[in-house]
Amino acid sequence: MTALIGIDWGTTSFRAWRMGAGGEVLDTVGDGPGILAAGALPGGFGQALRDRIGDWLDGTPIITSGMITSRNGWVETPYLPLPLDAGALARSLTLHEGIHFVTGAVSDPDGPAPDVMRGEETEIIGHLAEGGEGGLFVLPGTHSKWAWAEGGRLTAFRTVMTGEVFAALRDHTILGRLIQPGPGSDDAFRRGVQAGQGDGALLARIFSARTLALMDRLAPDQIADYLSGLLIGDEVAQGARDASGPVTIIGRGDLAARYQAAFTMLGIDAQIAPPGMARRGLWEIARMGGLT
Amino acid sequence: MTALIGIDWGTTSFRAWRMGAGGEVLDTVGDGPGILAAGALPGGFGQALRDRIGDWLDGTPIITSGMITSRNGWVETPYLPLPLDAGALARSLTLHEGIHFVTGAVSDPDGPAPDVMRGEETEIIGHLAEGGEGGLFVLPGTHSKWAWAEGGRLTAFRTVMTGEVFAALRDHTILGRLIQPGPGSDDAFRRGVQAGQGDGALLARIFSARTLALMDRLAPDQIADYLSGLLIGDEVAQGARDASGPVTIIGRGDLAARYQAAFTMLGIDAQIAPPGMARRGLWEIARMGGLT
Numbered sequence: 001m002t003a004l005i006g007i008d009w010g011t012t013s014f015r016a017w018r019m020g021a022g023g024e025v026l027d028t029v030g031d032g033p034g035i036l037a038a039g040a041l042p043g044g045f046g047q048a049l050r051d052r053i054g055d056w057l058d059g060t061p062i063i064t065s066g067m068i069t070s071r072n073g074w075v076e077t078p079y080l081p082l083p084l085d086a087g088a089l090a091r092s093l094t095l096h097e098g099i100h101f102v103t104g105a106v107s108d109p110d111g112p113a114p115d116v117m118r119g120e121e122t123e124i125i126g127h128l129a130e131g132g133e134g135g136l137f138v139l140p141g142t143h144s145k146w147a148w149a150e151g152g153r154l155t156a157f158r159t160v161m162t163g164e165v166f167a168a169l170r171d172h173t174i175l176g177r178l179i180q181p182g183p184g185s186d187d188a189f190r191r192g193v194q195a196g197q198g199d200g201a202l203l204a205r206i207f208s209a210r211t212l213a214l215m216d217r218l219a220p221d222q223i224a225d226y227l228s229g230l231l232i233g234d235e236v237a238q239g240a241r242d243a244s245g246p247v248t249i250i251g252r253g254d255l256a257a258r259y260q261a262a263f264t265m266l267g268i269d270a271q272i273a274p275p276g277m278a279r280r281g282l283w284e285i286a287r288m289g290g291l292t
Numbered sequence: 293m294t295a296l297i298g299i300d301w302g303t304t305s306f307r308a309w310r311m312g313a314g315g316e317v318l319d320t321v322g323d324g325p326g327i328l329a330a331g332a333l334p335g336g337f338g339q340a341l342r343d344r345i346g347d348w349l350d351g352t353p354i355i356t357s358g359m360i361t362s363r364n365g366w367v368e369t370p371y372l373p374l375p376l377d378a379g380a381l382a383r384s385l386t387l388h389e390g391i392h393f394v395t396g397a398v399s400d401p402d403g404p405a406p407d408v409m410r411g412e413e414t415e416i417i418g419h420l421a422e423g424g425e426g427g428l429f430v431l432p433g434t435h436s437k438w439a440w441a442e443g444g445r446l447t448a449f450r451t452v453m454t455g456e457v458f459a460a461l462r463d464h465t466i467l468g469r470l471i472q473p474g475p476g477s478d479d480a481f482r483r484g485v486q487a488g489q490g491d492g493a494l495l496a497r498i499f500s501a502r503t504l505a506l507m508d509r510l511a512p513d514q515i516a517d518y519l520s521g522l523l524i525g526d527e528v529a530q531g532a533r534d535a536s537g538p539v540t541i542i543g544r545g546d547l548a549a550r551y552q553a554a555f556t557m558l559g560i561d562a563q564i565a566p567p568g569m570a571r572r573g574l575w576e577i578a579r580m581g582g583l584t
Binding site for chain 2 (some may be wrong): 146162
């Protein structure tokens with residue numbers, strides 16, 4: 001008996017879960033089109049749903065979060081201000097074409113550095129619903145999110161463009177010229193982290209990725225890992241200044257492991273959250289909203 | 293009566309001066325080929341010289357500095373260690389095909405962030421020879437150089453990739469998507485400097501160039517100036533931590549003025565050096581080396 005269909009729908013990703021009366025997973029679809037691809041289909045987002053999870057569509061409530069509520073998504077919804085919790089997200093659900101949309105969050109909208117997220121708030125709510133204590137959350141990616149939670153509420157966050165800046169430096173500056181692909185070097189990554197955890201002068205330190213290579217102190221197939229370490233080391237050192245309480249990394253694979261290693265090098269214990277936080281958050285918001 | 297021909301020969305620039313017995317300028321050529329273009333000529337660097345200043349070549353000593361002594365230049369010369377002064381550069385002149393080459397400098401060759409320069413050392417020597425007191429020197433550009441001098445000697449420097457990182461962010465990340473060209477906005481630049489002079493979390497702050505625009509708090513034709521301000525503000529705030537004594541900007545035009553404005557916003561008085569520092573440095577090194 002299906003109680004809820006949840007969809008984490010991002011710019012380039014689509015993951016859907018069919019959940020039972022206790023929130024347990026009955027079925028999963030992990031490879032649907034992100035909003036860019038889905039929006040370009042002749043039948044749009046509705047067609048994407050029918051294509052991927054058509055056989056689930058029997059009147060069961062559907063809830064979704066992520067960039068699907070952005071300007072290029074299915075319906076654009078206003079951002080919620082901080083602090084916010086699962087109840088606030090549940091009260092702000094937007095019903096559109098029979099689907100419940102979880103909106104995103106805005107930080108410091110009138111201040112010097114306003115910031116926005118769509119989707120990560122649901123993952124953090126999922127962790128808090130699992131009994132997570134709050135503290136600092138890091139969601140690594142093209143645009144990493146750093147978020148702080150306390151008392152079951154998301155209280156602050158910011159976006160750090162580490163992944164995209166890494167790609168721009170590697171592919172479009174002199175730092176990339178000497179790079180050769182390699183199997184991945186933990187040692188070079190850690191050297192980069194060490195160099196990156198200095199006093200903040202990132203624009204000055206990145207040139208070492210070139211000079212060390214010119215002086216044969218960094219092999220061509222280690223430059224990319226070193227540069228990755230420089231940027232992640234800077235990001236983690238800067239962000240960790242504001243760490244209090246537990247640190248939780250919400251992410252997967254090598255990237256999550258690299259962030260954990262960078263925290264460890266700073267003497268900070270960071271846990272990688274178990275998978276499924278987005279689904280867990282969607283369940284919690286749906287439950288608070290009376291959908292289940 | 294010509295006493296010396298000096299050439300400041302960079303990757304994409306070539307400036308030559310014919311100087312009289314007191315170092316006074318008798319003639320100038322400012323638009324010759326940089327080393328990339330000159331090296332590609334059928335007759336190479338020699339042809340470039342004959343093409344541009346052939347009528348000066350009467351046996352007068354020729355001295356040159358810049359990337360012309362790099363791996364892609366006319367002759368590759370070893371870097372000199374710090375500290376160095378005009379005498380050390382004069383003693384290390386390399387005579388090759390009848391031309392005297394001033395070599396570059398290396399900082400911290402065995403440390404975690406080695407750094408190199410070719411050409412800027414000559415400009416700084418030029419300023420010191422004019423009676424400059426030393427202190428901090430900033431040479432803005434694609435790769436800015438920050439250098440410290442004391443007692444007539446260059447004692448430390450580092451390279452800051454501000455200009456190239458700006459171009460990579462503008463042209464190859466999401467930050468550039470909303471940019472529209474404009475007449476240049478001092479106000480947006482200053483807002484960026486203000487935002488950039490924070491506690492060092494540059495990777496986090498740059499996202500504001502997008503969010504402020506999304507929220508209609510930054511016009512599309514102001515985004516580029518704001519982003520430029522963010523990066524220069526960060527560079528100047530980080531570098532100024534190590535400022536002691538006078539601050540001298542060696543550069544020209546709008547870019548030098550922007551760096552001066554960023555220093556002013558930090559409460560630091562920075563002077564823009566008069567033009568001609570490279571020529572003045574070449575003269576001084578030639579004089580110390582007995583060429584004049």
